[in-house]
Amino acid sequence: MSIQALRGRDFLSLADISTPELNALLQLAADLKQGACTATSQKVLGLLFSKASTRTRVSFSVAMYQLGGQVIDLNPNVTQVGRGEPIPDTARVLDRYLDILAIRTFHQADILEFARYARIPVINALTDLEHPCQILADLLTVQECFGRLAGVTVTYLGDGNNVAHSLLLGCALVGANIRVATPASYVPAAAIVEQARSLATGKSEVTITTDAITAVKGSQVLYTDVWASMGQEAEATERLPIFQPYQINADLLSKAGPDAIVLHCLPAHREEEITDTVMEGERSRLWQQAENRLHAQKALLAALLGAIH
Ligand code: CP
Ligand code: NVA
Numbered sequence: 026m027s028i029q030a031l032r033g034r035d036f037l038s039l040a041d042i043s044t045p046e047l048n049a050l051l052q053l054a055a056d057l058k059q060g061a062c063t064a065t066s067q068k069v070l071g072l073l074f075s076k077a078s079t080r081t082r083v084s085f086s087v088a089m090y091q092l093g094g095q096v097i098d099l100n101p102n103v104t105q106v107g108r109g110e111p112i113p114d115t116a117r118v119l120d121r122y123l124d125i126l127a128i129r130t131f132h133q134a135d136i137l138e139f140a141r142y143a144r145i146p147v148i149n150a151l152t153d154l155e156h157p158c159q160i161l162a163d164l165l166t167v168q169e170c171f172g173r174l175a176g177v178t179v180t181y182l183g184d185g186n187n188v189a190h191s192l193l194l195g196c197a198l199v200g201a202n203i204r205v206a207t208p209a210s211y212v213p214a215a216a217i218v219e220q221a222r223s224l225a226t227g228k229s230e231v232t233i234t235t236d237a238i239t240a241v242k243g244s245q246v247l248y249t250d251v252w253a254s255m256g257q258e259a260e261a262t263e264r265l266p267i268f269q270p271y272q273i274n275a276d277l278l279s280k281a282g283p284d285a286i287v288l289h290c291l292p293a294h295r296e297e298e299i300t301d302t303v304m305e306g307e308r309s310r311l312w313q314q315a316e317n318r319l320h321a322q323k324a325l326l327a328a329l330l331g332a333i334h
Pocket of ligand 2 (some may be wrong): 056151152186187188250251254255279288292
C-alpha cells in the first residue's frame with residue numbers, strides 16, 4: 026500500500042512523494058477529517074521554526090496531540106541553534122530524542138542537511154524554496170470543492186516562490202492543470218518548472234506567464250500569496266506597483282470560470298494581493314483551506330510515523 030511506504034521518510038519537497046502516495050495521503054486526510062482514528066503512541070514531534078508561524082505551528086501541534094503524541098517547541102532563540110551550533114551536530118542530537126522533526130527556515134539546503142544527518146523523518150514546514158505541507162491542505166480543499174483533482178485548472182497569481190513552487194509540483198503530481206502568472210522578474214525557479222513539467226507529462230498542462238488576465242480565463246481555482254515573503258519585508262513597498270496587475274479582485278475573478286473558488290495560504294495583506302471583498306466573498310474557501318492544514322498534516326504525521334496499519 027502506498028501509505029505504508031511513507032513510514033520513516035522525509036518530506037522536504039512535494040516531489041518527495043509519488044502520485045499514488047500523495048493520493049493515499051489525501052484520502053487519509055479526508056478520512057481523518059470525517060473522524061477516523063489513528064494513534065502514534067506517545068511519539069514526540071519537534072518544531073524548529075526560524076520564521077514566524079500561526080497555522081503551521083498550531084496545526085502541527087494540534088495534529089500531534091490528537092494522534093496521542095507530544096510536541097516540543099525548539100525555538101532557535103532558546104536552543105543552541107540560534108547561537109550557531111552546526112546542523113550536523115544538532116541533527117544527530119535531536120535525532121536521539123525526537124521521533125519526527127518539522128523545520129521552518131530560509132535555505133532548502135539547511136533542511137537537506139538536517140535530513141542527511143537525522144535518521145528520523147524531517148518535514149519541510151516552509152523554506153524559501155518550498156511549502157509542501159501547505160499544498161497538501163490546498164489539494165484536499167480542491168478535492169472537496171470539485172470532487173476531483175485531475176483536470177481541474179488552478180491559477181496562481183503573484184510571486185513565483187515557495188508556495189508557487191510546491192503548488193506547481195503538487196498539481197503536476199495529481200494531474201491538475203497549473204498556470205502561474207507572475208511579474209517578469211519574479212518567475213518560478215526554472216528547475217522547479219522543469220520538474221513540474223516532467224511530472225505532468227501526459228497528465229496535465231504547466232503554464233508560466235506574465236499575463237494575469239489570460240491566465241485566469243476558464244480557471245476553477247485562483248490562488249495567491251503575499252507579494253513580499255518572510256525575509257523580504259524591506260522590498261515590500263517597491264513591489265506594490267509591480268504586483269498590482271496580479272491582485273485577486275472582483276474584476277479579475279469575474280474573468281475566471283463561473284465555478285471558480287479563491288484560495289490563499291494566509292496570512293494575507295488585504296487590499297494588496299487580494300481584496301477584502303474577495304476574501305470575504307462567496308467564492309472564498311480560505312477558512313476551509315486553513316482548517317485542512319490540520320487534517321492534511323495529521324495524515325502526514327501518521328504516515329511518516331508508521332501509524333497506519
Ligand atoms: N500558511 C502558513 O504557512 O501560515 P503560517 O505562516 O501562519 O504557518
Ligand atoms: N510566501 C510566504 C508564505 C507564508 C505562509 C512566505 O514565505 O512568507
